[in-house]
Amino acid sequence: MSDWRMRAEAHRAVRILRVVEEAEGFSTLYFRDALCRKAQPGQFIMVWPPGMEEVPMSLSTIGGESSITVKAVGLTSRRLTSLGEGDLIMIRGPFGRGFTLMGEKPLLVAGGTGVAPMKPLVEEMLSRGLKPTLILGARTRDRLLFLNRLRRLLGSKLHIATDDGSLGFSGPASKYAERLLDEGCFDAVYACGPEAMMAAIYRAAERRGLPIQVSLERYMKCAIGLCGSCAIGPYRVCRDGPVFNGEMLRRVLDEFGRRHLDPSGRSTPLEE
Amino acid sequence: MVEIRLAMEIGGLNLRNPVMNAAGILGLTADLLRRVYEEGAGAVVTKSIGLKPRMGHPNPTVAIVEGGLINAMGLPNPGVEYFLGELEKLRAWDIPVIASFFGETLDEFVEVASKLSEAGVDALELNCSCPNVEGVGILGSDPGAVKRVTEAVKGCVDKPLFVKLSPNVSDITEIARAAERGGADGLTAVNTLRATALSVEARRPILSNVTGGLSGPALKPVALRCVWEIYEAVEIPIIGCGGITTWRDAVEYLLAGASALQVGTAIMTRGLRVFREINMGLRSYLEENGFRGVSELVGLAHES
Numbered sequence: 001m002s003d004w005r006m007r008a009e010a011h012r013a014v015r016i017l018r019v020v021e022e023a024e025g026f027s028t029l030y031f032r033d034a035l036c037r038k039a040q041p042g043q044f045i046m047v048w049p050p051g052m053e054e055v056p057m058s059l060s061t062i063g064g065e066s067s068i069t070v071k072a073v074g075l076t077s078r079r080l081t082s083l084g085e086g087d088l089i090m091i092r093g094p095f096g097r098g099f100t101l102m103g104e105k106p107l108l109v110a111g112g113t114g115v116a117p118m119k120p121l122v123e124e125m126l127s128r129g130l131k132p133t134l135i136l137g138a139r140t141r142d143r144l145l146f147l148n149r150l151r152r153l154l155g156s157k158l159h160i161a162t163d164d165g166s167l168g169f170s171g172p173a174s175k176y177a178e179r180l181l182d183e184g185c186f187d188a189v190y191a192c193g194p195e196a197m198m199a200a201i202y203r204a205a206e207r208r209g210l211p212i213q214v215s216l217e218r219y220m221k222c223a224i225g226l227c228g229s230c231a232i233g234p235y236r237v238c239r240d241g242p243v244f245n246g247e248m249l250r251r252v253l254d255e256f257g258r259r260h261l262d263p264s265g266r267s268t269p270l271e272e
Numbered sequence: 273m274v275e276i277r278l279a280m281e282i283g284g285l286n287l288r289n290p291v292m293n294a295a296g297i298l299g300l301t302a303d304l305l306r307r308v309y310e311e312g313a314g315a316v317v318t319k320s321i322g323l324k325p326r327m328g329h330p331n332p333t334v335a336i337v338e339g340g341l342i343n344a345m346g347l348p349n350p351g352v353e354y355f356l357g358e359l360e361k362l363r364a365w366d367i368p369v370i371a372s373f374f375g376e377t378l379d380e381f382v383e384v385a386s387k388l389s390e391a392g393v394d395a396l397e398l399n400c401s402c403p404n405v406e407g408v409g410i411l412g413s414d415p416g417a418v419k420r421v422t423e424a425v426k427g428c429v430d431k432p433l434f435v436k437l438s439p440n441v442s443d444i445t446e447i448a449r450a451a452e453r454g455g456a457d458g459l460t461a462v463n464t465l466r467a468t469a470l471s472v473e474a475r476r477p478i479l480s481n482v483t484g485g486l487s488g489p490a491l492k493p494v495a496l497r498c499v500w501e502i503y504e505a506v507e508i509p510i511i512g513c514g515g516i517t518t519w520r521d522a523v524e525y526l527l528a529g530a531s532a533l534q535v536g537t538a539i540m541t542r543g544l545r546v547f548r549e550i551n552m553g554l555r556s557y558l559e560e561n562g563f564r565g566v567s568e569l570v571g572l573a574h575e576s
């Protein structure tokens with residue numbers, strides 16, 4: 001029998017190499033892990049700072065060094081952002097289906113920490129000779145994550161949208177995306193961010209007949225496709241997602257952007 | 273050519289094949305259970321439903337160990353009132369449903385079972401053996417209590433009732449006989465085995481609940497022994513559960529005395545195709561060995 005403790009599903013300890021504060025309350029934690037090194041952009045890991053709750057996090061860097069990018073909101077995320085070099089976290093994964101490459105000139109839309117899986121996706125696309133355009137959205141210019149890194153990667157193909165208009169387009173990234181979709185000749189759309197934003201972009205892509213992929217987030221327990229706590233329609237976000245394509249989204253329109261399961265399994269309205 | 277029959281009957285339930293999901297696996301929503309059925313299961317089993325909604329334990333709720341998985345979900349469920357809506361959908365889709373349920377008192381067991389029964393489920397599975405919630409697991413190791421709760425539930429529902437047994441007892445046949453005397457129509461053997469796992473780096477238990485229940489291949493020899501012993505002790509049929517991953521595991525359980533089978537952890541290692549894989553393997557085994565139906569295998573090894 002193969003060694004189960006070597007499986008991606010098994011917990012393992014990694015040491016934090018360094019923590020980079022991206023903006024106030026947003027930090028990226030770097031570490032090394034052989035399995036995360038080979039992850040697909042869009043896949044996630046379960047992160048457990050011992051003594052706290054274990055939570056799902058997208059990989060924001062994939063390679064010799066891997067990273068997660070954390071927004072300090074709850075007890076666990078505040079603990080994560082307070083960690084430093086040499087501190088230990090337990091991880092398992094990578095899990096789920098990541099993004100697949102479509103088209104030659106894709107439009108990517110990232111809102112808030114939704115940029116986390118988009119950064120390695122941009123890197124993957126560039127290395128495969130695609131010509132991605134990214135809209136980086138946030139509430140204010142101080143909250144634009146990976147701005148310098150993305151500027152170096154994308155140059156003029158990086159667009160900014162801020163809710164308060166402090167930089168770039170003033171208003172929601174989804175609205176700016178519609179404008180770009182009408183002007184440009186994009187052949188595919190990707191989105192990650194607040195679900196209402198992704199739902200708006202999904203509708204914009206569908207109206208234009210463009211293929212789309214979005215990355216969903218749900219409350220999760222097992223992360224290995226068994227418990228059903230992350231269900232949306234017939235899908236498990238942990239195993240069938242977290243990346244959903246248009247065909248999958250069409251089957252869950254009564255839930256996508258609208259409802260999610262609470263930890264007891266009751267369908268409740270999404271609040272963002 | 274002789275037609276091979278995977279279809280079978282257990283405790284009054286007629287199923288297209290003997291393979292179902294185990295309780296707790298994907299049974300939180302009707303949509304997920306429909307997918308399990310479409311992937312080839314003969315019936316679907318719901319999450320264990322209680323009277324009130326429960327969030328379950330905080331994460332980490334699973335830990336991988338050699339050959340298996342330890343979980344301590346803590347019986348998360350939306351509560352019976354809410355779940356009636358999910359059951360309604362399953363009934364409209366004509367999917368055979370076994371509703372797993374639990375209570376914290378005898379009255380609760382009866383109340384939940386009555387409501388599930390009125391919702392038109394095809395059968396009930398009484399969970400008196402969850403090792404991760406205080407009180408619920410202890411009930412399953414007390415033969416007197418198992419008989420009383422089985423009797424009480426049978427006294428007010430007219431559906432087939434399976435009692436799911438715990439392997440965390442010194443003599444499982446004693447509990448099996450108690451359930452049979454209480455009027456159970458069948459037994460599910462077994463629930464998970466109490467276990468734990470620690471991280472040497474974090475120097476603490478992995479599960480927030482400290483202990484959990486072991487499932488997967490590591491549980492199989494123990495569960496199979498339970499099925500073997502129960503088969504010799506009672507007349508009512510057995511649903512075998514514990515580490516079933518391949519058709520070979522399934523055949524072993526049938527030979528040991530199980531009439532039907534439940535699959536859980538193998539969905540992690542094999543994916544949802546595991547239902548079709550096991551059924552196809554069963555069919556080939558029956559064909560190659562001159563059997564016409566899956567029921568011909570049940571308990572066969574006891575005759576040798």
